[in-house]
Amino acid sequence: MPEIKVTPLGAGQDVGRSCILVSIAGKNVMLDCGMHMGYNDDRRFPDFSYITQNGRLTDFLDCVIISHFHLDHCGALPYFSEMVGYDGPIYMTHPTKAICPILLEDYRKITVDKKGETNFFTSQMIKDCMKKVVAVHLHQTVQVDEELEIKAYYAGHVLGAAMFQIKVGCESVVYTGDYNMTPDRHLGAAWIDKCRPDLLISESTYATTIRDSKRCRERDFLKKVHETVERGGKVLIPVFALGRAQELCILLETFWERMNLKAPIYFSTGLTEKANHYYKLFITWTNQKIRKTFVQRNMFEFKHIKAFDRAFADNPGPMVVFATPGMLHAGQSLQIFRKWAGNEKNMVIMPGYCVQGTVGHKILSGQRKLEMEGRQILEVKMQVEYMSFSAHADAKGIMQLIRQAEPRNVLLVHGEAKKMEFLKQKIEQEFHVSCYMPANGETTTIFTNPSIPVDISLGLLKRETAIGLLPDVKKPKLMHGTLIMKDNSFRLVSPEQALKELGLAEHQLRFTCRVHIQDPRKEHETVLRVYNHLKGILKDYSVQHLPDGSITVESILIQATAHSEDQGTKVLLVSWTYQDEELGSYLTSLLKKGLPQSTS
Amino acid sequence: MEAVGAREEEKEEEEEEEEEWLLQSLRLYEDLHAFELQAPTRLIEWARGNRVCVAGYGQSGGNEILQLLPPPTLQVKETQGLCPERDFKVECGGFSNRPVYSLKYVPDTSLLVTSGPPDSSLQVWQVSAEDSDVIKPVGAIPTVNGTGQPWAKIATVSARAPWVLHGSRLNSVQITEVESRKNVYMAASSNSEELSGLAFLDGNTLLLCCAKGQLCLADVRQPQSPLEAVSVPSAPCGERWCMGVGRGPQGSDSSSQPVACLSSGGYLTLTDLRKTSESLASAKCRVPSPSSGAEFLCVSWAPALEGCLAISGFDGTVHVYDMQSWDSSGREAEPIFVHRGHAFGGSDSSGGPPLVTVHTWHPQKPRTLLSAASDGSLHVWDWVQSCGKCG
Numbered sequence: 001m002p003e004i005k006v007t008p009l010g011a012g013q014d015v016g017r018s019c020i021l022v023s024i025a026g027k028n029v030m031l032d033c034g035m036h037m038g039y040n041d042d043r044r045f046p047d048f049s050y051i052t053q054n055g056r057l058t059d060f061l062d063c064v065i066i067s068h069f070h071l072d073h074c075g076a077l078p079y080f081s082e083m084v085g086y087d088g089p090i091y092m093t094h095p096t097k098a099i100c101p102i103l104l105e106d107y108r109k110i111t112v113d114k115k116g117e118t119n120f121f122t123s124q125m126i127k128d129c130m131k132k133v134v135a136v137h138l139h140q141t142v143q144v145d146e147e148l149e150i151k152a153y154y155a156g157h158v159l160g161a162a163m164f165q166i167k168v169g170c171e172s173v174v175y176t177g178d179y180n181m182t183p184d185r186h187l188g189a190a191w192i193d194k195c196r197p198d199l200l201i202s203e204s205t206y207a208t209t210i211r212d213s214k215r216c217r218e219r220d221f222l223k224k225v226h227e228t229v230e231r232g233g234k235v236l237i238p239v240f241a242l243g244r245a246q247e248l249c250i251l252l253e254t255f256w257e258r259m260n261l262k263a264p265i266y267f268s269t270g271l272t273e274k275a276n277h278y279y280k281l282f283i284t285w286t287n288q289k290i291r292k293t294f295v296q297r298n299m300f301e302f303k304h305i306k307a308f309d310r311a312f313a314d315n316p317g318p319m320v321v322f323a324t325p326g327m328l329h330a331g332q333s334l335q336i337f338r339k340w341a342g343n344e345k346n347m348v349i350m351p352g353y354c355v356q357g358t359v360g361h362k363i364l365s366g367q368r369k370l371e372m373e374g375r376q377i378l379e380v381k382m383q384v385e386y387m388s389f390s391a392h393a394d395a396k397g398i399m400q401l402i403r404q405a406e407p408r409n410v411l412l413v414h415g416e417a418k419k420m421e422f423l424k425q426k427i428e429q430e431f432h433v434s435c436y437m438p439a440n441g442e443t444t445t446i447f448t449n450p451s452i453p454v455d456i457s458l459g460l461l462k463r464e465t466a467i468g469l470l471p472d473v474k475k476p477k478l479m480h481g482t483l484i485m486k487d488n489s490f491r492l493v494s495p496e497q498a499l500k501e502l503g504l505a506e507h508q509l510r511f512t513c514r515v516h517i518q519d520p521r522k523e524h525e526t527v528l529r530v531y532n533h534l535k536g537i538l539k540d541y542s543v544q545h546l547p548d549g550s551i552t553v554e555s556i557l558i559q560a561t562a563h564s565e566d567q568g569t570k571v572l573l574v575s576w577t578y579q580d581e582e583l584g585s586y587l588t589s590l591l592k593k594g595l596p597q598s599t600s
Numbered sequence: 601m602e603a604v605g606a607r608e609e610e611k612e613e614e615e616e617e618e619e620e621w622l623l624q625s626l627r628l629y630e631d632l633h634a635f636e637l638q639a640p641t642r643l644i645e646w647a648r649g650n651r652v653c654v655a656g657y658g659q660s661g662g663n664e665i666l667q668l669l670p671p672p673t674l675q676v677k678e679t680q681g682l683c684p685e686r687d688f689k690v691e692c693g694g695f696s697n698r699p700v701y702s703l704k705y706v707p708d709t710s711l712l713v714t715s716g717p718p719d720s721s722l723q724v725w726q727v728s729a730e731d732s733d734v735i736k737p738v739g740a741i742p743t744v745n746g747t748g749q750p751w752a753k754i755a756t757v758s759a760r761a762p763w764v765l766h767g768s769r770l771n772s773v774q775i776t777e778v779e780s781r782k783n784v785y786m787a788a789s790s791n792s793e794e795l796s797g798l799a800f801l802d803g804n805t806l807l808l809c810c811a812k813g814q815l816c817l818a819d820v821r822q823p824q825s826p827l828e829a830v831s832v833p834s835a836p837c838g839e840r841w842c843m844g845v846g847r848g849p850q851g852s853d854s855s856s857q858p859v860a861c862l863s864s865g866g867y868l869t870l871t872d873l874r875k876t877s878e879s880l881a882s883a884k885c886r887v888p889s890p891s892s893g894a895e896f897l898c899v900s901w902a903p904a905l906e907g908c909l910a911i912s913g914f915d916g917t918v919h920v921y922d923m924q925s926w927d928s929s930g931r932e933a934e935p936i937f938v939h940r941g942h943a944f945g946g947s948d949s950s951g952g953p954p955l956v957t958v959h960t961w962h963p964q965k966p967r968t969l970l971s972a973a974s975d976g977s978l979h980v981w982d983w984v985q986s987c988g989k990c991g
Contacts, residue, residue, distance in 0.1 A: 210668065210978075212686035213634040215622055220686070223626050258623055388685070395690060396638050422693040422733045429662070429695065 002450055004173060004199055006436075007443040008413040009046040018073050019046035020175070020201060020413060025168035027148045030064045031175045031201070035075025035107075042119075045076045048084050050441065057086045063144045066092040067177025068161035069099045071107055071355075078104060078121035078129040089144065090133045093152055095160025095282040097135045101126050103240075110329050110355055138162070155190045156180035157391050159278070159285055165195055170450040172197040174405055181397035184214055185247045188287040190393070196406045198448040202398060204412035204437060207423050211394040221248070221387050222255050224349065228383070229263045229318040233345035236382075238333040238360065240326040244351055244389045246279065249305055252320065256304040263318040266308035268332050308332075313339050326351070327358035334359060338378060346382035351389060395423075402431055409446050411436040454483070454490040457497060509578035515591045520568045524549060527560045529595050530572065534558075537590070541583075556584055558591075618944045625941075630967070631673060633686055633980040634941060639664065640976045642896060642957040643703050650675055650963070651691065652970065654978065655700035657716065665694040665703065665714070665735050667727060674962065674980060694725055694735030704754045706778050707761040713741070713754055713778065720749040720768040724778060741766070741776050750794055757800035765806060769794055770827065773808060775820065785820050789827050796897075799845045801873070807859065809843035811894075815859065815871065830871065839863040840894035844909060846901040860901065860923075862911055864894035867930070870923060881926040883933035887914040896957045896974075904966040908936070912956040916943040918971045920983070937983045942973040 005023040017034035030051075036044040051060060057080075064086065066074045077100075080086055092100070104126045111117050121129075136142050141151050147169065152162040156179055163176045174197040179190040228235050239245035245267075252265055279286065308321055313336050323333035328350075337359065340346045354360030362370060363384045370378045393401065402410060410427055412420065412435065420437050427435040438444040464479045482498035484491045499506050519526045531551050535543045544552045551558040556576040563569040572591055576584030625632055641654035650670050656663030669689040701716040712735075713722045722741040741764070743752070749772070755765040763784065767773035773787035773795070787808075796811040806818040808827065815830035841864075846857025858870040858880050866889075869882040896913035907924040919935040926933060942954045954975035962968035968982045 208690040210635050210637065210688040210690065212671070213636070215618070216632050216634045217686060219622050219625060219632060226626065254619070255623070394687075396636060399638065419733050422690070422735075425695065425734065426664070426693070 001447045002171065004171065004446045004448055005443055006173075006199070006201065006411055006438065006446070007050070008438060008440050009048070009050055017044070017046060017076070018067075018177070018413075019076070021051060022166065022173055022175075022201075024166060024173055025147070025171050027062045027144075027166075027168050028060055029148075029166055030061055031164070032067055032073040032177065033064060033075075033077045033080050034070075034072040036072070045079055047441075048080060057084065058088050061086065061088055062148055063088055063150070064090045065150065065164050065166070065175070066090065066096060066100070067155070067164065067175065068093075068158050069096050069103055070158065070178070071103060073177065074100050075104070075107060078125045081129045081132060082121060082125035087132065090129075091136055091142065091144075091150060091164075092133060093160045093162045093285075094135045094137070095278070095285055096162075097130070097133050098278065098281065099160060101130050106325065107355065110327070110358060153190070153192045154188065154285075156183070156187045157190070159187070159282060163190060163192060165192075165197060170452070171448050173199045173201065174407065176200070176202040176401065178203070179393050179397075179401070180391035181393050181400050182214065182391075183287055184391055185250055186286050187391065190401065192401065192405045194404065194406050196408070198407070198450075199409045199411055199446055200402060200405055200407035201411045201413065202401070204414055204420055204423065206393050207395050207398045207412065208420075209392075209394045210396075211392070214391070217387070217389060218251055221349070221389075222251065224347065224385055225252065225320060226255075226259075226261075228345070228347040229261070229320065231345055232318050233343070233347060233382075234318060234340050235320040235346070236333065236336050236340060236348045237320065237322050237351060238326050238328050238337075238348070239322050239324060239351055245322055247389070248351070249302060249322065253302045253304050261304075263320065264312075265302075265305045265320045266312060266322065267302075267305050268308045268321070268323040310335070327354040327360035328363075329355075329358035329360065338372070341378055341380045341382050344381040344383070347385060348382055349385045349387055351387050399427075399430065402427065402433075406431075407433060408448070409434045409436065411438070411444060411446070413438070414440075452490060454492050456481070457491065457493040459497060460492060460494045463494065510575060511578070511581070511584060512573060512575045513584075513588045515572040515574060515588060516563070517570045517572060517591070517595060518568060519570045519595070523560050523562055523570065526570045526572075527551065530558065530560065530591070533595050534587075534590075553587060554580065554583060556580055556587060558587070614944075621940065621944055628937075628984055630982040630984055631980075632941070632982070633671070633673070635688060635978040635980075637666075637972075637976045637978050640957060640974050641972045641978070642701060644958055644960045644970050644972055644978075645703050645705060646960070646963060647705050652688070653703060653705070653712070654972065655696065655703055655714065657699040657701055659699055661697040663696045663698070663700055665696055665700060665725070666690055667692045667735065674965075674968070690733075692727060692733040692735050694737065696723070696737075698723070701751045702754050704756045704764070706756055706764060707758040709762050709778065711738070711762070711778055713756075713764055713766075715752040715754055715766065717751050718748070719743070719746040720752040720766075720772065721746050722752060722754065722764065722766055722776075739781070741778070741781055743767075743772060743774070746772075753795050753798050755799045757803065759803035760800065765798055765800060767795060767798065767808075770808060770810065770816065773798065773806070773818070785823050787818055787827060788824050789816075791827075796840065796842045799843075801845070807843070807845060807873070809841065809861065811840050811842075813839070813841040813861065813863065815843070815861070817873070830873065839865045839867070840897065842894070842897045842899060844899035844901055857901065860899050860909055862897055862899035864897060865889070866914070868899070868909075868911065868921070868923075868933070870926070879928055881923055881928055882930045883921070883923070883926050884930055885911060885919060885921070885935070886932055887911075887919070889914070896955060898956075898958050900959065900961060902961050902966065903963055904961075910959055910961065910969060912959045912971060916940070916954045916956055916973060918956055918959045918969065920969075936986070939969070939971060939979070939981055939983065941979050941981065942971065942975070942977055 017036040018032040020031040155161040639656035775785035816827040866885040902908040918939040920937040954973040959971040
């Protein structure tokens with residue numbers, strides 16, 4: 001039975017990183033190569049020795065696919081390709097290819113420069129890794145080799161995120177990566193066609209979440225900013241250049257306009273140019289609204305948001321500042337943080353996950369006394385808030401996606417099987433498909449039933465339908481024909497047509513069997529005995545006694561002759577064609593049992 | 601092309617309205633959450649640890665019963681730390697072929713009971729969240745001559761666990777011990793009035809509310825004596841009534857709290873069960889006549905806010921009233937707060953505007969309510985007290 005094998009790599013039940021190995025029709029694909037952000041040692045990397053103990057990864061893997069630029073999906077890529085060793089192709093979308101190296105470099109800087117680690121990838125390794133990347137467009141079928149093809153679908157979530165379809169012949173797998181089913185202010189919703197893959201691989205963690213609406217999260221953000229500004233405080237929002245910053249700016253701009261607020265909002269320089277550059281480059285990846293605004297005006301020319309100058313940080317009164325980098329680990333955002341941390345009227349809103357070792361991570365963990373350079377202690381009195389704006393699908397979303405793609409099987413990673421029985425039942429009941437939930441390191445085998453399309457000749461079809469009863473839709477109908485496999489196509493034709501096409505002469509195969517019967521009477525009496533015997537038993541068949549002394553049962557011929565040496569023994573010659581093999585064998589065994597004693 | 605353009609414009613307008621309401625909400629609410637369930641629910645039940653249970657009521661089967669773990673914002677903590685999580689987590693779930701109209705946890709057991717058409721029987725379920733996340737059906741409590749009867753209303757009380765009080769008509773009120781399925785009480789009544797609600801006032805006293813408005817009391821220790829009728833509210837006939845019983849602090853006598861009765865015409869009457877000859881207070885709420893009859897009428901007392909109660913079921917809003925200034929004149933009363941969030945949802949399955957199906961107060965947080973509507977929305981809201989009123 002053809003099968004697809006899936007193994008999520010990783011230790012224990014940790015959710016922290018994505019790295020999945022898929023084996024389909026002899027091809028091996030690695031999906032994502034994420035770093036586990038919670039560990040400081042080698043446990044943050046997936047266990048690649050699992051893939052192959054002694055072979056080279058390049059020989060074993062046909063390709064690597066990266067779904068989007070978040071570190072828990074691509075953070076281990078340079079380690080994998082340059083330190084473990086992989087020289088094959090790495091596929092990702094264009095925005096991912098552009099943004100990945102920036103985040104990887106940032107991450108490297110924090111880990112090596114700030115934390116002094118040594119067993120880590122270098123800047124050169126990141127560059128060398130990216131040289132192996134092949135960028136793909138949405139809905140573009142990419143031939144990895146003669147048999148393996150991949151296609152990217154829009155996933156929403158972050159700029160450039162994609163879901164991938166991996167196809168070999170008639171078998172296919174769809175990997176969703178992280179996706180989102182509801183459009184937000186700057187990205188659209190995930191979409192896939194009814195591609196009917198054999199398997200859909202997705203995250204289980206979302207499936208049991210019922211998410212608060214985007215609007216209410218935004219409302220919470222606005223409320224916090226508003227309250228701080230109203231009491232004269234300053235709000236610091238550390239951001240990545242290419243994350244939610246644009247969205248939050250649009251939000252604040254709308255809010256300031258509506259509420260006629262006067263407090264200044266600043267956007268640190270460098271942020272604008274970089275962001276502008278990437279959004280212009282990848283405008284097709286944003287949603288309809290953004291594209292419309294972009295056409296009308298430059299996206300980052302706001303009425304209420306101005307470019308920041310470091311001197312402004314000392315200005316009295318309320319203000320809001322967006323500054324990089326996002327984890328408060330260096331640069332402008334850290335500088336501003338140090339100035340404002342001591343005042344409880346101020347607030348810092350962390351918009352995303354922070355890597356261990358960064359100031360962002362420390363304050364989110366509750367630390368309020370930080371050791372800075374030169375042994376200086378910084379007391380953090382300002383309010384620390386965390387906003388999770390990441391757009392993930394939830395229970396409803398996953399059902400929608402399954403409904404769109406119509407997979408034959410579903411596999412969910414990163415869940416505890418015991419705790420997912422309900423979800424499994426739900427998916428199985430609603431879609432009548434099997435749902436699998438492997439633990440990390442566990443291999444799941446899914447058996448596929450690929451359909452092989454075969455063209456049937458009209459003549460054969462007509463002939464088969466002409467025989468006997470009308471076809472019963474519930475019962476499979478057995479038909480006989482000749483299968484011709486030529487030029488990657490299959491055709492079913494009648495044997496005669498096949499012979500003609502192939503220019504072969506038809507041969508007839510005929511079997512003859514001799515059955516000895518003890519009967520001293522004359523030949524024609526023996527024949528009569530046999531005839532009556534057969535006629536009595538084979539009531540549904542046409543049994544005939546021909547004038548020349550032979551018997552026919554359907555198209556099988558039976559003749560009787562006397563044995564050359566023994567008059568008391570008669571020899572019955574039973575002869576049939578290959579097509580009548582079944583009946584012929586039956587007749588032979590029947591006759592071998594002998595004739596009944598009393599016959600007229 | 602024009603039709604598309606018009607639809608887009610409509611959508612933009614709707615979005616504008618929603619944005620406007622959201623900006624207003626900054627001032628109106630301390631906190632606001634809006635969730636979308638896959639299927640609408642008409643019940644919200646609290647379980648231990650502030651867990652919340654909802655269930656589907658679709659006629660064509662495949663209804664889910666979901667026990668949800670609340671986001672940290674709903675849990676009561678002295679020091680509210682960072683709350684990045686604003687989401688519910690499905691802790692366990694079950695599947696019901698019947699629509700689920702009512703659900704009650706049986707205290708001190710791992711069981712819950714549900715009821716719904718097409719008859720007045722109860723279904724019993726087991727919740728064992730530690731071993732598996734499936735809510736398993738473990739049996740049913742059938743009722744005599746139950747086929748074709750309206751669905752049963754259910755009540756439980758911790759003082760009398762594992763008893764379940766249920767019934768769809770006055771003459772079919774009974775108490776069943778859920779584990780043994782034995783009947784421990786049957787109401788002695790020949791009256792076949794349909795019930796809209798029932799409750800334990802304490803371990804021995806039952807309060808029954810008829811759909812036509814009549815309230816009856818019964819003593820569990822005296823099953824043979826007839827039900828004691830409480831005065832019928834003076835309001836136009838043809839209206840349907842439902843009741844809300846106050847809950848004192850854990851385990852205390854709730855018969856001291858007045859009973860609130862709400863009619864489909866918007867009349868709210870408060871009755872002191874110790875002085876039943878006259879109603880304590882009454883008022884007329886400014887609500888439209890409910891579009892779907894009185895199916896979703898709901899009235900409840902605030903457990904932590906003196907003298908406040910909430911009503912819903914007339915449209916897509918929930919009204920909060922302070923009855924401390926009311927008298928018995930039945931005048932029109934002004935709500936102290938109106939939650940309008942559900943009006944900005946999608947449309948429900950019948951294509952009309954969403955209708956609030958149920959609401960409930962948070963057991964500890966004084967101004968936090970949960971409300972659900974026919975479009976599948978589930979809101980959690982903490983409204984801002986405007987100065988000078990109650991609390």
